[in-house]
Amino acid sequence: MSDSEKCIEIPSFFVCPISLEIMKDPVILSTGITYDRESIEKWLSNKKNDTCPITKQVLTDIELTPNHTLRRLIQSWCTINAPFGFERFPTPRLPVSKPQILKLLQDLKTPNLQMKSLKRLKTIVLESDMNKRSVEAVGAAEYLADVITNPNSTNMTSSSAAGEFSDEAVSILYHLHMSQTGLKALFGRNGEFIEALTRTMQRTDNDESRTYAVLLLKSMMEVVEPVQVMSLKPHFFTELTRILVNQISQKTTKAAMKLLIGVCPWGRNRVKTVEAGAVPVLVDILLDNTEKRIIEMVLMLLHQLCLCADGRAELLKHGAGLAVVSKKIFRVSAVASERAVRILHSIAKFSGNASVLQEMLQLGVVGKLCFLLQVDYCGSKTSEKAREILKMHSRVWKNSSCIPYNLVSSYPS
Numbered sequence: 001m002s003d004s005e006k007c008i009e010i011p012s013f014f015v016c017p018i019s020l021e022i023m024k025d026p027v028i029l030s031t032g033i034t035y036d037r038e039s040i041e042k043w044l045s046n047k048k049n050d051t052c053p054i055t056k057q058v059l060t061d062i063e064l065t066p067n068h069t070l071r072r073l074i075q076s077w078c079t080i081n082a083p084f085g086f087e088r089f090p091t092p093r094l095p096v097s098k099p100q101i102l103k104l105l106q107d108l109k110t111p112n113l114q115m116k117s118l119k120r121l122k123t124i125v126l127e128s129d130m131n132k133r134s135v136e137a138v139g140a141a142e143y144l145a146d147v148i149t150n151p152n153s154t155n156m157t158s159s160s161a162a163g164e165f166s167d168e169a170v171s172i173l174y175h176l177h178m179s180q181t182g183l184k185a186l187f188g189r190n191g192e193f194i195e196a197l198t199r200t201m202q203r204t205d206n207d208e209s210r211t212y213a214v215l216l217l218k219s220m221m222e223v224v225e226p227v228q229v230m231s232l233k234p235h236f237f238t239e240l241t242r243i244l245v246n247q248i249s250q251k252t253t254k255a256a257m258k259l260l261i262g263v264c265p266w267g268r269n270r271v272k273t274v275e276a277g278a279v280p281v282l283v284d285i286l287l288d289n290t291e292k293r294i295i296e297m298v299l300m301l302l303h304q305l306c307l308c309a310d311g312r313a314e315l316l317k318h319g320a321g322l323a324v325v326s327k328k329i330f331r332v333s334a335v336a337s338e339r340a341v342r343i344l345h346s347i348a349k350f351s352g353n354a355s356v357l358q359e360m361l362q363l364g365v366v367g368k369l370c371f372l373l374q375v376d377y378c379g380s381k382t383s384e385k386a387r388e389i390l391k392m393h394s395r396v397w398k399n400s401s402c403i404p405y406n407l408v409s410s411y412p413s
Contacts, residue, residue: 008084014074017054018043022078025092026071027064031055034067037092037130045129062133066094096124096131101138108143115165122172132176141182144169145189149196167209170200174212180223187220187228194236201239211252214243218259230267237269237276244281250291257297264304274305279314279321286324295332299325299339306346316347316356326365330377338382341372341389348389357393361402366390370407387412 016023016036025037031052035043043049044062051058071091078088101124107117121140124131135141147169151162178186186193200213221229243256260278263269282298282305289295302325305311315321325344329337344365347356360366369386372378390397390412397403398411 024089026067030061041130174216207248214255229263237272241276241278270308274310303342312351338378370410
C-alpha cells in the first residue's frame with residue numbers, strides 16, 4: 001500500500017474477514033456472512049473446513065450468493081478514490097449455477113448435444129474448486145459413472161464415438177477430485193465401475209485415459225475399507241502390470257505402484273500381483289530407472305511381494321533379481337537401502353537354500369550387510385535386520401573368503 005493509500009481509511013465492511021483485503025467479488029454464505037469469493041472458496045475447498053469461518057456453523061448448503069449491492073458500493077468507492085491509488089476492479093463473471101449444471105446433464109442424454117455438453121461440463125469442472133463441488137453435489141458423478149460402465153447406453157452412432165465419450169467422462173471424474181463419500185459411492189457400485197476402469201486401462205489407443213483411470217482408481221482405493229479390496233479380479237492386477245511395462249509417464253507409473261502397494265497387503269492380492277507378472281517387470285524398472293522416488297516405490301512393492309513364496313521365487317528366478325536389489329543399498333537413499341535390506345531378509349529367512357546363499361556371497365551382499373553394521377546409515381531397525389540375516393547363515397558365510405578382510409570383524413557372533 002502506497003503513502004497516498006494509507007491516508008484513506010477503507011470501510012471495514014469492504015474487507016473480507018478471511019483475507020483482510022478489500023473484496024473484489026463479495027458473496028453471501030448461507031449463514032448470512034459476506035466473504036470475498038476467492039477466499040471463501042479456498043476455505044471450503046479444504047475438506048476439513050465445513051463451517052462458516054465467523055459463526056462456526058456447520059454448512060449444509062455451500063451455495064454462494066453474489067452480493068451485488070456491496071460489490072457496486074466497493075467499485076464506486078474505488079472509482080472515487082482512484083487519485084489515491086485504488087483501482088476499480090471489473091465486474092466478475094458469475095460462476096456456473098446448479099440449474100445450469102442440471103441443464104447440461106439433461107443435454108447429455110440428447111444425441112446431437114452429448115459431446116458438446118460433455119466438453120462444456122469439463123470446462124466448468126476445470127474452472128474452479130467451487131464448480132467441482134457444485135458438479136458433484138448435483139449427482140453428475142453417478143451419471144458419468146453410468147456412461148463409463150455402459151458406454152453403449154449413450155446411443156452414439158459408432159463404438160469409437162462411444163469410446164471417446166467414455167474417455168471424456170473418465171477425465172472429468174478424475175478432475176472432479178471428489179469427496180471421500182463420492183469416491184466410496186463409486187467403488188460400491190457392485191464392482192461394475194472397477195471393471196469399467198479396468199477396461200479403460202486395457203486401451204492401447206489413448207494413454208491419457210489410461211492414466212486418468214489409474215489415478216481415479218488410486219483415489220478410490222485410498223478411502224475404501226481394506227476388506228473391500230480383497231475381491232479385486234486377477235485381470236485388474238494384469239492391467240496395472242501392463243501399465244508399468246508401458247511406462248506411459250512417471251506420474252502414471254507412480255500412481256500404478258501406489259495403487260498396488262495399497263492393495264497388496266489384503267487377501268490374496270500379493271499372489272494375484274505376482275501371477276500378473278509384476279516381479280520381473282519391477283526388477284527391469286530397477287535396472288533401467290534412476291529416479292529416486294520410483295526406485296524407493298519399486299523396492300517397497302517388491303518387499304510386499306517377497307512376503308509370499310511365489311514372489312520370492314519370481315525374484316530369484318530373474319537373473320538380475322538379487323543383484324539389482326543389493327546394488328540399491330547405499331546407492332539411492334536411506335529409504336531405498338532399508339527396503340532392499342527387508343527384501344533380502346525375506347529371501348534369507350524363507351528361501352535361503354545353498355545356491356541362494358552362495359549367490360548372495362558372490363554378489364557381495366554379505367559384505368554390504370557387514371559394512372551396514374559399521375555405519376549409521378539406515379537407522380537401528382535396518383541394522384538389526386542386517387544383523388539377523390548375517391546370524392541366520394553365519395555357519396555358511398562367516399569364514400568365507402568372499403567377505404573383505406576389513407569387514408570380517410563386523411560379522412556378528
